[in-house]
Every structure is written in C-alpha cells, then in structure tokens.
Amino acid sequence: MHEGLNQLAFVYAAYALGVGGTLALVLQSWAAMRRAEARRERSREQ
Amino acid sequence: MVLNITKAPMHDYANPARFLRLARPITAPLLLIGGALTLAVLAWGLLRAPAEQLQGETVRILFIHVPAAWLGMGGWSMIALASLSELVWRHPLASIAARAAALPGAFFALLCLVTGSLWGRPAWGAWWVWDGRLTSMLVLFFLYCAYLALADATERAGQGNTRIAAIFGLVGAVNLPIIHYSVIWWNSLHQVPSIGMSALRGNSPMAPEFLYGLLAATLGFSLLFGGVVLARMRTLLADQQTQARLRRRAMDHTDGGGADA
Structure with a gap:
C-alpha cells in the first residue's frame, strides 16, 4: 500500500514462519514425548 | 469430621494413570487432524482466498495472526486455570498442565507479534507502534518467558515449590482483559474485534469467506x-516417573549398602 511494497512478500514471510514454526513445535514436542516415555520404560525394565 | 466434597470428583480425573489412558489415544489424532485442517485452510488462504478491497493481499495474514493471538491468550488462560486448581484444590496434574501450556503459549504469542509486525509494515507503514494492543501482547510474551524460567527454577529446587509459579500464573492473568479491551480503552491503529457474539448470530462485520x-x-x-x-x-509426567523410580532405586542401594557395612 505504502511505498509500493510487494505485499505478497510479507504474506509469504508470515506463512513461512507460521507453518515452519508450528511444525517445529509439533515435531519437537512429539520427539521429546517419545524419548521421555522410552526412558521411563527402560527405567522400569532395569 | 472433615467434609471434602470439593476435592473428590476433580481428583478422580487427576489420577496420572487415568490421565494417560485418556491422553494416549487422542494425542496423535489431535495432531493429525489439526495439522491437516490447518494446512488445508492455510493453502486456501494463500492460494484461493480473495484479496480484500482495502488491505489487498495482506489480509491473508489474518489466517495465521488471529489464531496465534487467540492461542497466545488461550495458553495463559490455561496456565491461570491450572494454577488456580493447584492453589485451591492441590490438583496433582495442575502444575504439569500449566507448564505444558507455557512453551506453546509463548510460541503463539511470539507468532502473533511477528505476523502482526509483518502485516503492520505494508498496512500502517510501521513495523511496530507502542499502542495498547501491541504493548500488552508483548508484555504477555515476556510473562511467558518469566513463567518458563520460574517454573524451571522451582522444579530444579525440588518438589513442593510449584506454588510460586502458580501464584505468578494467576497474577499474570490480569494482562488478558487488558489485551482484549486495549483497542476499546485507548486509541489504536489496531482494529477493534471483528468476531464476537454478533458473529454467532450471523451478523459479523467480516465477510463470510x-x-x-x-x-x-x-x-x-x-x-x-x-x-x-x-x-x-x-x-513431564514420564520424566517425573523416571526420576522418582531412579531416586527410589538409589535410596534402596544406599540402605542396602548401609546395612552391609
């Protein structure tokens, strides 16, 4: 709107951060859960 | 005789084994269904949604910015409710629920700030303005950071200190109505809420698409x-159970060693 900015560049940046960040959050949470539950099982078996 | 009628039903659902029986089958479906729906809507928002008359293409940021704001505030609402539950009823899973909501809440508060900034630059001509809505949202993000640090520190200090983080979680909830009403109380570049009870009655100021x-x-x-x-x-629950088991085993070894000596 102002200064003839390319609006889609801002849209793409927002979507990249939104999708990438959410994906990273989901994968990190899932991997941490699997690791913690595996540690618990190992401690149970020992 | 002490009547404890307020405690019993809530504690029935607070049993960790019962919680795990409920949580195990629904964690993956929530992530899969939520992920598929989110990706589908964002693909539609990016590729198919029409540009808006005044805001042009930047209106597409709406589909990330508003859910991020909602979840940034929703995360702290969960922390506040869990903290209240911990302080009043000593709910056994309350501190775990509050701590589990903190990082995702902080992420969505930050995502709201960043996408808002990316929307503000082409729409307002500024990456940032110090008005009530933006500032109170930034304060919420700082509250999340402080809560995460406090919860981590009190956990390392040992069990039983989680009440400090719970008090902080409850006091921090004061910021939520400030965020919500900031655009009404003070002059702001940020627009007033477009979704409220009017949307449920079918007369939202926002176009249906x-x-x-x-x-x-x-x-x-x-x-x-x-x-x-x-x-x-x-x-968090698995970590607690592992640590408890290892502590118990170490104490058994110590007792055994002491008896041998």
Missing part, C-alpha cells in the same frame, strides 16, 4: 495446540 476461513484456521491451530499440550504433559 474470511469469517469461515478464520474459524476453520482457529479450530485447526487449536487442535494442534491441544495435541502439543498433551504431548508435553506426557513428557
């Missing part, structure tokens, strides 16, 4: 948030 897309995006992100919180609760 944006409104339904926004509601679907909010539902998708909320399902993802629920799945992430459950996964993080399971992580």
